[in-house]
Amino acid sequence: MVQTSQSDYLVVKGEDITLRGEPILLKGAGLGGWMNMENFITGYPGHEFQARAAIKKAIGQEKYEFFFDKFLEYFFGEDDAKFFASLGLNCIRLPVNYRHFEDDMNPRVFKKEGLKHLDRVIDLCAKYGIYTVIDLHAAPGGQNIDWHADAGNHQALFWEHKDFQDRTVLIWEHLARHYKDNTWVAGYNPLNEPTDIEHTRLLDFYVRVEKAIRDIDPHHILFLDGNTFGADFSRFGEPLPNAVYACHDYSRYGFPNPPADFTGSAEQVAYHEKSFNRKVEYMKRIKGPIWNGEFGPVYQNANDGLPDWKEINERRYNVLECQLDIYAKSKASWSIWLYKDIGFQGMVYVGEDTPYMQRLKPFLEKKKRLAADEWGCDDIPVREVFDPLEKWFLDAVPSLAQRYPQTWKPATHIGRVVRNILLSVSAIVPPTTCRLGQITLHPQAMLGGSG
Template sequence: MSPLQREVEFLRVEGSNITLSGKPIVLKGAGLGGWMNMENFITGYPGHEHQMRAALRTTMGQDKYEFFFDKATFLEYFFQKADAAFIASLGLNCLRLPVNYRHFEDDSNPRVFKSDGLKHLDRVIDLCAKHGIYTIIDLHSAPGGQNIDWHCDAGNHQANFWVHKDFQDRAIAIWEHLAEHYKGNTWVAGYNPLNEPTDSEHVRLLSFYQRVEKAIRAVDPDHILFLDTFGEDLSRFGDPLPNCVYACHDYSIYGFPDAPAPFTGKPDQVAHHRKSFDRKVEYMRRIGGPIWNGEFGPVYASSSDSNHEQINQSRYAVLEHQLSIYAQAKASWSIWLYKDIGFQGKMYVNPDTEYMKLLGPFLDKKKRLAVDAWAVDEENVKHIFDPLNNWLEENISNVNHEKRYPPMWKMSRHVSRMVREILLSEELVHEYAQYFCDKSKDELEELAKSFAFENCIQRERLNDILKKDAGGEVMIAA
């Protein structure tokens, strides 16, 4: 039976498996970051999405702004029929869809849902279904900011979602809205209520998950919930909630520019990955539940970097090793990410497109200043920030610093977050917006079209690895 001819049934959690009609199914796919939840390193702007959008609205004017993002342009071109067909051609069967709450409601008008807020989500879910691809809806940006990083689009370094209950109440209302709309849709594998929530007290996260599970189930009793946390710390979690999959995110330190050494498969490197994964999934194994790795994947060097081919061969080796661990664990996974401008994507925007040619000088400046957090190379700014980091460490007691959340962050991470990724980026976002000044609608459409499938380059080695792994499983239960 082909996936499009199967009987209408929901995926369910049964013991250690996700199942379809009682038969185990392993979900393998990618995250569609940069689309309904944009991120600076994925599409090239500095800082936070809402700041970038505000700057572009001022520069373009409301009419052109709406045209560029919404009316048959950027959001349309970013994922189309050809993209769904390509994902299916690799043997992948799931796409995680990060979304920003601002598509559904405004901070100035909370709890009033936009009449067209779901149209792009509907379109991609339907496209995926037609190609036998499940989707997981992921609230990547929640009101108030559920985590401390740029990708929740709060604009600061504090997760105020956990401080003000009203933010949590709004998120519950959003999920009731989504559940009402998608209940009955069996091609939606389930809902990921929060991406990487950073609750320093932990107990507030557990309370929220209990609330959101009850709220969603009251509207939609059938869909799986995919629950994750920041830093893979599930030590406070007790009995699992029903029909829920608990998630980890499994990025490798050997997959980044600041890796301690190239990955060569040495015994200590292999042991590191095994130990790291075992720690992250200890809770799932203890409760006898399924494992879902919601994010992982190396960052790749660009052709302008010295030794980029050698570096990337090492990164591909990391990926292959991680996939072998997931196969042994029968873990479902969603690699980060599908499409970008050249860091991690299974495909990336061609440098000869209008968007990349226009923003080339600005992207070089961003790289030189180490503005973004992801895949950053700090070599050009070390002479500025090393003295500042040392000065702070000399004047702040270790006891106080160790209490700052998250505890795994060094002082340098907090400094870069607040100085470069927030303060500096807030100034640079206006410079980014000026590149779009006086563009006609035809020119804006050409810029948006740069992200269309036919204008992107496939990262062939990465896709070959994923296709080989996907071919080793029966991806859709017969």
């Protein structure tokens, strides 16, 4: 075994992340859709565990295991690491789902195969000089109210049941034990985008998980997201040692139906500066490093029926450029969301002529018409249905306008339950009619292509 010393690890020193005393900025992307699948990234509706269950019933256990093993293998390979490094990027955030490490029906039993592909990708990245941040994107019970926590509902039950928190601590103890000597792991991101309505339970958990990890691994940095999707640090007090506090900084101008197109005006630049400075005020106050763990626009394509789709994308590239300029002035490390998908937000994407995209095309078009996925959806086609429903809700329950998180409009709360959960889950084809079992599944053809 190669011997390591404290000087080989990245470490927080004042306002900087440093290596052997020299500041280093982490610049990269998140490998979303890989060990934590998301509906808009890979095309299925609803939540990952539901789609996996439907596929297993359709093709059987053996083919299911083979397919997803190859899915994970081909999603990110050596060519990806080589390409990523060629862009001058030096860090990949690796979102993982707890279900790779334990099952709800067999909790606290760590799966031996759970680290197979995580090890492989971390080693590949190290080969090309790329650091990795391990991000628990989906924790037992769901640490947030979104689909990517893979809980199947709109409640963050992680905060309501100590057992879910206990299991999460055990997972991090396993990961810390396994990676404590790996200096190419930049650190651990214990919870992605937590939504603790009480604001204090998150802070208690961070103290607890920090101690559990440090008892095993005293070296690696902890990357700690702010509350309410990485945007709220208002209750945060004294920083934990060797910790980087992380915001997420999406721009409303990077998504459909913005208040106005981004033109780069002084007012719009000032808006982005103000939004970012609000999110990083805590980091500046404690004089610590800044890491923006997620940001980035979504993009249109020729199939969206918009004659000016190329111009729209140019404006969204300009949003991205504006944000990167702001981060550079603040000496902020960053991780764009995301590296690879089916052609919506990724830096690279699956080719439209691949078997995967050809098979999914009619379904993706239907999802778009129904605004079934929350992320980046254009809800104009369904507003005639949902505007009266929103009015009805607000007339009956005016307090919906103050429901947590306050950054969500009533339409978001309603759409999340009705479209993104009820409609999307219903769209998962019952196994009695599913024809996936008659298809030759070829993950390499599905996920190897790029645009």
